[in-house]
Amino acid sequence: MSDTPRRYLIVGPSWVGDMVMAQSLFITLKKLYPDCSIDVIAPAWSLPILERMPQVNRGIALAVGHGEFSLLGRIRLGRSLRKHGCSHAIVLPRSWKSALVPFFAGAKVRTGYRGEMRYGLLNDIRQLDKNLLKQTVQRYVAHAYDSDFNQVPDIPFPRLEVDASNRERLIKELDLDLVRPVIAMMPGAEYGPAKQWPEKHYRQLATLLIDKGYQVWVIGSAKEKALGDAITSGLMQHAINLSGHTELVDAVDLLSCAEQAVTNDSGLMHVAAAVGIKLNVIYGSSTPDYTPPLALAEKMNIFYKNLSCSPCFKRDCPLGHTNCLVEIPAEQVYERLQQQR
Numbered sequence: 001m002s003d004t005p006r007r008y009l010i011v012g013p014s015w016v017g018d019m020v021m022a023q024s025l026f027i028t029l030k031k032l033y034p035d036c037s038i039d040v041i042a043p044a045w046s047l048p049i050l051e052r053m054p055q056v057n058r059g060i061a062l063a064v065g066h067g068e069f070s071l072l073g074r075i076r077l078g079r080s081l082r083k084h085g086c087s088h089a090i091v092l093p094r095s096w097k098s099a100l101v102p103f104f105a106g107a108k109v110r111t112g113y114r115g116e117m118r119y120g121l122l123n124d125i126r127q128l129d130k131n132l133l134k135q136t137v138q139r140y141v142a143h144a145y146d147s148d149f150n151q152v153p154d155i156p157f158p159r160l161e162v163d164a165s166n167r168e169r170l171i172k173e174l175d176l177d178l179v180r181p182v183i184a185m186m187p188g189a190e191y192g193p194a195k196q197w198p199e200k201h202y203r204q205l206a207t208l209l210i211d212k213g214y215q216v217w218v219i220g221s222a223k224e225k226a227l228g229d230a231i232t233s234g235l236m237q238h239a240i241n242l243s244g245h246t247e248l249v250d251a252v253d254l255l256s257c258a259e260q261a262v263t264n265d266s267g268l269m270h271v272a273a274a275v276g277i278k279l280n281v282i283y284g285s286s287t288p289d290y291t292p293p294l295a296l297a298e299k300m301n302i303f304y305k306n307l308s309c310s311p312c313f314k315r316d317c318p319l320g321h322t323n324c325l326v327e328i329p330a331e332q333v334y335e336r337l338q339q340q341r
Helices: 016-032 044-050 070-080 097-104 136-142 164-173 201-209 220-231 248-255 266-274 330-339
Strands: 009-011 036-040 058-061 089-092 107-111 124-126 182-187 215-218 239-241 260-264 278-282 302-303
Touching: 009 097, 016 036, 016 044, 016 266, 016 278, 016 302, 036 044, 044 058, 044 248, 058 302, 070 097, 089 097, 097 107, 097 260, 124 302, 164 248, 182 201, 182 266, 201 215, 201 220, 215 220, 220 239, 248 266, 260 266, 260 330, 302 330
Parallel strands: 009 036, 009 089, 036 058, 089 107, 107 124, 182 215, 182 260, 215 239, 260 278, 278 302
Antiparallel strands: none
C-alpha cells in the first residue's frame, strides 16, 4: 500500500444495470487499496443509487443528457474537480467525450479501454480482449488491476444497502401490506421490446401466483405504468401496480420485501440481484453469457431459449416474432419459481 492513499475519479456508465455492475469494480478497488477514496461521475438519476454503495465516497452529477456532447460543460466540471487532487481516474464508457472530465480534472493516471482516439486524454490505455473478458462486469473489474493483467478477474457481487426507514415509509404511503408473500415483477426494459417478455405472459403468471396465495407488485418507471395496468387490471387487491409511484432508489427498499422477482434482462434485474432476493430472469435478444445476474446460482432461475437467431442484441426483433420470448410459457416460469421457494 502506498503512503499516500489513492483518490479515484471514476466515470460511470449511463444505464441502471451497468451502474449497479460497476459496484463490483468499486468493491475490488477497496479490497486492493483499502484506504482509497472513490468519487463517481454519473447521471443525476443514479446519485441515490450510488448512495446505497458504501464504497463510494461521493457521486458527482454530470449535468449532460445521455448521448449529448457538451464540451464546455465537461471541461468546466473537470476543472472544478482539480482541487480534489485525484490521483487515478477510470473511464468506463468507451467514448471520447467520457474521457474529457478526468483529463481536465488533472488525474495523474487515466485508465480506460482503447476507443474513439482517446490518446492523450487517457495515458493508461488498455486493449480489450473480448474473448477473455466476455462479460460487461469482467471488463469493468479488470480496470482495477495493472495493464498487464491478462486473466478473468474474480467478480464480487454488488450489494446495495436497504434503508429500512424508507421501506416503512413506502409501505405506509402506498398502502401496502406483507400478509401474503410478495412476488415482484419488472416487466419493462428500457433497451427495447426485444427484451420484454409478453404482457399476457406476465398477466397469466400473476394469476397463477395469486391463486397460490401470493401477492404481486409490479415495479417500474412512469413510462411503464400502462404496461403495469394491463398486467394487474381485474386481479383485485393482490395485484398492485407501483410503476410511476416510486423513485428508482425506492425499488431497492421495496424489492427487499419480496420473496422473489420475475424480470426481464433490465436495470431493475441488476438492482434486484444486488438486493439479494431470488430471481427468475427472462432473456430475449440478449444473453446471460454477457450480462448475467450477479448472484449465487442457487438463488436464480434463467430462462433463455438460445434460438438459432439468438442473441441478436437488437432493440426490436429483426424477424418480427420475438419467439425467444413468446416461447417461454408462464407455466414454466411458475413451476421453476415454486421449486425455488
